[in-house]
Amino acid sequence: MSFQSTLTVDLGPRSYEIRIGAGLLASLGEQIAPVIARPRVALVTDRHVYDAHGPEALAALEAAGIASTSVILTPGEVSKGWDGLSALCERLLEAGVERQDTIVALGGGVVGDLAGFAAAILRRGVDFVQVPTTLLAQVDSSVGGKTGINTRQGKNLIGAFHQPRMVLADLDVLGSLPRRELLAGYAEVVKIGLINQPKFFEWLEREGVALTTRDHKLMGTAVETCCRAKAGIVAEDEREQGRRALLNLGHTFAHAFEACAGMKGDLLHGEAVAAGMVLAFELSERLGVCEAGRAERVARHLASVKLPTSPADLPIKGDADKIVDAMAQDKKAVDGRLRFILARDIGAAYVAEDVDPVAVRDLLAEHLSRRGGRSGARSKPPVSA
Numbered sequence: 330m331s332f333q334s335t336l337t338v339d340l341g342p343r344s345y346e347i348r349i350g351a352g353l354l355a356s357l358g359e360q361i362a363p364v365i366a367r368p369r370v371a372l373v374t375d376r377h378v379y380d381a382h383g384p385e386a387l388a389a390l391e392a393a394g395i396a397s398t399s400v401i402l403t404p405g406e407v408s409k410g411w412d413g414l415s416a417l418c419e420r421l422l423e424a425g426v427e428r429q430d431t432i433v434a435l436g437g438g439v440v441g442d443l444a445g446f447a448a449a450i451l452r453r454g455v456d457f458v459q460v461p462t463t464l465l466a467q468v469d470s471s472v473g474g475k476t477g478i479n480t481r482q483g484k485n486l487i488g489a490f491h492q493p494r495m496v497l498a499d500l501d502v503l504g505s506l507p508r509r510e511l512l513a514g515y516a517e518v519v520k521i522g523l524i525n526q527p528k529f530f531e532w533l534e535r536e537g538v539a540l541t542t543r544d545h546k547l548m549g550t551a552v553e554t555c556c557r558a559k560a561g562i563v564a565e566d567e568r569e570q571g572r573r574a575l576l577n578l579g580h581t582f583a584h585a586f587e588a589c590a591g592m593k594g595d596l597l598h599g600e601a602v603a604a605g606m607v608l609a610f611e612l613s614e615r616l617g618v619c620e621a622g623r624a625e626r627v628a629r630h631l632a633s634v635k636l637p638t639s640p641a642d643l644p645i646k647g648d649a650d651k652i653v654d655a656m657a658q659d660k661k662a663v664d665g666r667l668r669f670i671l672a673r674d675i676g677a678a679y680v681a682e683d684v685d686p687v688a689v690r691d692l693l694a695e696h697l698s699r700r701g702g703r704s705g706a707r708s709k710p711p712v713s714a
């Protein structure tokens with residue numbers, strides 16, 4: 330019997346199911362039929378995903394009597410900006426998508442964030458369904474309703490909370506995912522362990538390498554554990570007034586790294602998060618809130634699957650001051666003061682209000698001074714498989 334699981338994101342009238350399993354795409358139409366207002370959808374995907382899985386998705390919609398129109402985006406972060414948003418909205422309007430229709434986001438985090446935001450604003454809001462096709466999207470971005478785009482100033486600075494009507498995570502589609510993308514998604518898996526699931530992190534230390542060889546059962550367990558943990562946090566704090574910020578572990582660093590890398594796809598979000606989480610633990614140790622050795626343990630695990638562990642490993646332009654400047658756009662900042670997610674231990678993250686910016690800058694400068702040499706795990710950004 331292959332892996333199957335159904336979870337609920339408990340948000341009162343906005344509650345929805347996350348269905349995880351093998352072969353779900355073949356029954357896409359049948360699965361979503363009960364949650365769509367009428368049998369008409371707009372399938373939003375990107376060229377890579379369309380080539381690998383588009384025909385199966387369209388056939389499954391047709392088999393369930395659901396009419397569809399398709400929009401195929403340019404793959405990657407480059408589509409997640411004002412131009413991509415405006416082009417997508419125009420295409421959806423030209424296709425006559427109405428309020429009773431549903432947008433189906435078939436793809437990774439870029440497709441989900443962009444199509445989800447288009448759904449939030451098109452004719453002041455239409456329903457959407459998430460069909461995540463990357464590991465990152467299955468364990469993180471498809472759940473919780475954060476949608477949006479990047480601007481010149483930084484990551485995800487324009488957006489809306491707009492919950493999907495359903496999340497359908499087909500483990501089989503991960504078979505066509507390039508290895509570099511799989512590893513980037515694995516960083517967000519590790520993040521969940523580091524936030525509040527210490528036993529899960531220990532399990533990842535034992536099984537992570539096997540998991541990243543796409544062992545089906547291990548992947549199913551990881552997707553289920555991450556979705557369950559994220560759903561719990563989102564149910565308590567849907568609009569990030571408090572506890573949800575924990576899901577930002579490593580992201581104050583990561584989003585600044587991505588901004589300094591140009592947000593054109595040279596640096597993947599998960600790669601930036603991997604290095605950002607190591608820095609969050611190093612900062613926690615330096616500030617005396619976390620026992621020594623924890624950052625090293627986190628870095629060792631990320632390195633074991635060949636994820637980057639330092640900004641020195643990343644294709645970032647600029648120095649520590651430039652990265653600190655980019656952090657000023659972080660959405661968690663209050664009155665211009667940065668807030669970081671720090672950790673008292675592995676699996677014990679918390680929101681810190683009072684972090685000394687000099688300590689942050691010094692930590693970044695030390696890492697960047699190792700550029701061109703070995704920083705630990707790797708000396709170059711990973712390449713596509």
Ligand SMILES: NC(=O)c1ccc[n+]([C@@H]2O[C@H](COP(=O)([O-])OP(=O)(O)OC[C@H]3O[C@@H](n4cnc5c(N)ncnc54)[C@H](O)[C@@H]3O)[C@@H](O)[C@H]2O)c1
Pocket residue numbers: 375376377378381404405406409436437438439440442462463464465466469470471472473474475476484485502503504505506507510513514598599
């Ligand atoms: N909304 C959230 O809560 C949230 C959470 C985490 C990350 N994000 C965002 O998600 C984005 C990153 O998402 P991502 O890592 O999924 O990247 P992505 O959407 O760019 O997909 C990665 C690449 O893999 C390809 N691809 C996707 N699925 C495939 C498949 N099954 N087979 C073959 N190729 C496939 C895509 O075409 C693309 O080239 C970032 O913009 C990040 O900010 C959002």
Ligand SMILES: O=C(O)C(=O)C[C@@H](O)[C@H](O)[C@H](O)COP(=O)(O)O
Pocket residue numbers: 469472473475484485517569573574576577580660
């Ligand atoms: O769902 C959340 O909440 C997260 O923070 C998940 C993150 O992995 C994700 O990268 C998210 O898009 C970051 O949110 P942002 O509000 O910092 O842009």
Ligand SMILES: [Zn+2]
Pocket residue numbers: 469517580598602
């Ligand atoms: Zn993230």
